[in-house]
Amino acid sequence: MDQIQETVKLVGGVLGPEVIGTYLHGSSVLGGLRPASDVDVLVVSRRRMDEEERRALLGGLLGISGSPNQARPVELTVVVQSEIRPWRYPPTGDFLYGEWLRAEYEAGEVPKPEPMPDLAPLITMALAGKHPLDGPPLSQVLDPVPHGDLIRAVVAGIPGLLDTLDGDTRNVLLTFARVWTTLATGRITTKDAAADWALARLPPEHRPPLEHARQLYLDCRYSEESWSDELRARVRPHVDRVLAEIDRLRT
Structure with missing residues (x-):
């Protein structure tokens, strides 16, 4: 079974x-x-x-x-x-x-x-x-869920995600990419598809953390997550950029 x-x-x-x-x-x-x-x-x-x-x-x-x-x-x-x-x-x-x-x-x-x-x-x-x-x-x-409530719900989770950023970096970055994608397109996609969408719209300097999170998601088992010091240092600037895009779409 x-x-x-x-x-x-x-x-x-x-x-x-x-x-x-x-x-x-x-x-x-x-x-x-x-x-x-x-x-x-x-x-x-x-x-x-x-x-x-x-x-x-x-x-x-x-x-x-x-x-x-x-x-x-x-x-x-x-x-x-x-x-x-x-x-x-x-x-x-x-x-x-x-x-x-x-x-x-x-x-x-x-x-x-x-x-x-x-x-x-x-x-x-x-x-x-x-x-x-x-x-x-x-x-x-x-x-069906009204579209306005769908948007309210995906945005409501942002503070909680920020609280777990250090311990669950991969999933938080992928979820932020999905929130951004949902607000911009009205659709819910897979985490890796949302990452692809977001990567195409991010400037080069903000892509590496999300590229790494996407690769971990596609290649690794659930409990495995590894980040170099260099990538760790780039996580928060990446998050700030994505949240700025989300805030722009909310207004």
Whole structure:
């Protein structure tokens, strides 16, 4: 059984008939998984999970996701249909699992319902991908996200990304490139395609950090990231330039 099938089986075993549908999004539907890509899964449920269900789903994901299991990272999001349809901003998510939170999970944290602006681009990708793993087409389950809320959501994540720039440089630079691309084109693309778009518009002196981030994304496993001192010194000027372009498009 492959990892996606394992994830669908786990969700069904925990939530049973409460699952309306399970859907792929992210790189899987935008252009194919890269070596460092997560398996991104959206689950639409009829109701919020109770504590026992949360712990069961978390425990199952810790056992099938990420490098401890010699597997791709799984990012799994659960939403309650009635809390997303009709759409309102910021949307609320019922459960979020991601490998970047593994330390917190292993220390006893359990995902709880919380506002999740990132659901706007997530649902937009899932709707565009048209890839149900289980259940009806997502277009029958959730409504499209208004374009204004999509833009609000991708911009809302900028402060948090800046906080993790030093520790997760590759993904932060690629995400900033994707934010810039989305604001300029109205489309959500893969991280490497967004990097290509941004590189074509950056002056030469600001290209090397993003070129390196793109290459790491295409070539390396999830946990691998290496930066020379010279490249590190160029990261912040690159970010400042990209954020200036994003600010220009926001005004």
